[in-house]
Amino acid sequence: MQPCRDVTFLIPSLLLVRGRYVKKQAAAIGGCVIEVNNLVRRYGRHLAVNQVSFKIEKGEIVGFLGPNGAGKTTTMNILTGYLSSTEGNVKVGGMDILEYPREIKSIIGYLPENPPLYVDMTVQEFLSFVGDIKRIPRKDKKERINKIMETVVIQDHAKRLIKNLSKGYRQRVGLAQALIGDPQVLIMDEPTAGLDPKQIIEIRDLIKELGKDRTVILSSHILPEVSAVCQRVLIIHFGKIVADGTPEVLARRLLGGRHIHLRLDASEAEISRALGKVGDITGLQFRESQEEGTLEVIAEAQGDTDIRRDLFRALSSADIPILMMRSLDMSLEDIFLNLTTKEREE
């Protein structure tokens, strides 16, 4: 794996670093924000995270996707410094998590699966309390908390007791506490778990908004969630990363290249003759069509080669009408099932 490049980091206040105070840095995190190398976590004899390595660049919204027990929470807990690893190392903003645990905590906002809320406090009291813990200067605290409450749209509930809020609003309070201190990295474990469909859409929109100027990692075992919010997916299975990329790239990798699905008004022989001239085609599959007199064809090409234009030219010069042409992509669901229904490899 390539090492992180272009790393500068923001320390939001005066911090004690290796026995001396360093002044607040004006720079923001750049380039590679999170670098994880050969991470291993055992619980007794149980291997929960197994040699996991990945890098996350500034501004990415990355989804950890995996079935229950895959190791998502364990990985996130290690990234946030809540749990130690058995082996391997983690760098956030270029800093090693073992050497700079406090500095790293100051640039990460964490929303655990069950947000730690004091339910007998009002929203405002709780956020003010978190502001104190995160050492937000008194003079700025009120204004910053008001701004965060506006961001997560909870300002109308500021004076209500947390125990009287719905699950969706409690989740917003959890998100608000993660945002205090203006973290540049936001880590969220199952942020929409237990919410109703309307709340799910609202929280997803909020996450996308927050991801515009932050690096975001979220975990989920819900496929549409990850495709709706994330640009990149890390599929975790039995503690290992089994896939890393955009849903489109993962699909192509599994299919072994691009597949174009066509419906053509011609016979198999005519189509084979016409498409035989397209050099980049590596295979043709013919299927029956529901439309009488037509054939469905899957044209395969190696890797990322886009053969749609060549298909169009070859078929038009053979006077074969194209009734339908579309890329045949695997859904994230197909990819996930393909990768996670395999038996555990010991």
Ligand code: ATP
């Ligand atoms: P879920 O989606 O169900 O939250 P997950 O992908 O987040 O699952 P983890 O919670 O990281 O998975 O758990 C990974 C594995 O480690 C599971 O087999 C789990 O039972 C085990 N595990 C997690 N925490 C502990 C613990 N404190 N002690 C022992 N085993 C644990």
